[in-house]
Amino acid sequence: MMNTDQQIHAKIKKAQTIAIAAHIRPDGDAIGSVYGLGIALQEAGKSVQYLFPDGIATRFHFISGAKNFTKKLETHVDLTITVDCADLERCGGVFGDRKIDINLDHHKTNTHFAEINLVAPECAATAELLTRQMPAWGLSISQQSATALMCGILTDSQGFATNNTTSATLRYTSVLMDAGANLNDIYDKTLTEKDMKSVRLWGCGLSKIKFEGGVVWTTITQADRKETNYSGNDDADLVNFMANIADGYVYLLFNEQQNGETKISWRSKPDIDVSVLAEEYGGGGHPSAAGAEIKDSINRVEARVLERTKLFIEEYFEHVINPS
Numbered sequence: 422m423m424n425t426d427q428q429i430h431a432k433i434k435k436a437q438t439i440a441i442a443a444h445i446r447p448d449g450d451a452i453g454s455v456y457g458l459g460i461a462l463q464e465a466g467k468s469v470q471y472l473f474p475d476g477i478a479t480r481f482h483f484i485s486g487a488k489n490f491t492k493k494l495e496t497h498v499d500l501t502i503t504v505d506c507a508d509l510e511r512c513g514g515v516f517g518d519r520k521i522d523i524n525l526d527h528h529k530t531n532t533h534f535a536e537i538n539l540v541a542p543e544c545a546a547t548a549e550l551l552t553r554q555m556p557a558w559g560l561s562i563s564q565q566s567a568t569a570l571m572c573g574i575l576t577d578s579q580g581f582a583t584n585n586t587t588s589a590t591l592r593y594t595s596v597l598m599d600a601g602a603n604l605n606d607i608y609d610k611t612l613t614e615k616d617m618k619s620v621r622l623w624g625c626g627l628s629k630i631k632f633e634g635g636v637v638w639t640t641i642t643q644a645d646r647k648e649t650n651y652s653g654n655d656d657a658d659l660v661n662f663m664a665n666i667a668d669g670y671v672y673l674l675f676n677e678q679q680n681g682e683t684k685i686s687w688r689s690k691p692d693i694d695v696s697v698l699a700e701e702y703g704g705g706g707h708p709s710a711a712g713a714e715i716k717d718s719i720n721r722v723e724a725r726v727l728e729r730t731k732l733f734i735e736e737y738f739e740h741v742i743n744p745s
């Protein structure tokens with residue numbers, strides 16, 4: 422009986438063509454993990470297809486090959502891999518009917534949808550999991566692969582600031598530094614620098630911010646995107662900035678999508694597990710950072726989810742005062 426690492430190693434060894442995808446509206450960990458793994462596979466002689474249905478924001482173009490992707494699977498491949506993807510729906514249908522062979526992730530809500538599933542909630546980023554495991558799969562980490570992986574660790578840990586950052590996160594980051602990744606440069610590019618369009622989108626969101634019942638929340642609408650010329654479907658990381666606000670316990674961002682659906686992002690103070698809330702709405706994520714998507718207008722979703730979140734905070738504090 423082979424263990425998971427041996428199974429993954431065998432699958433990779435046998436495959437010549439491999440497709441890798443992450444989740445829709447890809448963040449730095451999704452993109453960094455796809456390319457960190459994909460570059461190492463290419464360097465091992467494999468042919469790799471990179472799948473991004475929503476494209477890749479320009480701030481990630483410093484990653485080698487980040488302009489080289491397709492929106493869905495275009496040809497037959499021997500092996501399919503998802504990274505940083507908690508459930509199959511989050512892949513955005515890039516694989517069509519093709520089954521998923523390997524699922525590599527760190528979300529505790531992962532639904533184990535593939536033939537081989539390696540889910541490590543103890544990792545601050547999927548890129549941390551990859552840095553830890555890739556040697557066991559016969560893959561070495563070059564400077565270009567390390568640069569992509571460091572992007573994943575830095576963005577998901579918000580610069581080693583999230584409460585799931587561990588000493589192991591720092592150890593694997595030092596492995597990436599030793600492989601040639603430039604910590605300072607990647608930190609600047611992914612966490613510090615903001616382009617004007619992103620800052621203007623933040624301005625729209627921040628001008629509407631509200632605080633009530635322990636919740637800090639705001640909205641980003643299609644009109645905001647149009648006004649600021651912001652092209653992504655994401656929130657330009659605004660919700661992560663909101664999580665720095667000292668007032669409040671839970672932070673909520675409602676993001677109106679082009680298809681009329683509403684994407685919800687939760688952030689929370691440590692010990693308040695908002696992934697439970699996200700799951701109620703068919704989403705998932707981490708205890709302090711979770712999301713869901715609802716097929717309804719932003720105004721209705723805002724009213725409904727806000728009420729539920731306030732109640733959730735009330736229940737949380739009742740439980741803290743009167744543990745049953």
Ligand SMILES: [Mn+2]
Binds near residue numbers: 450451527545577
């Ligand atoms: Mn992640």
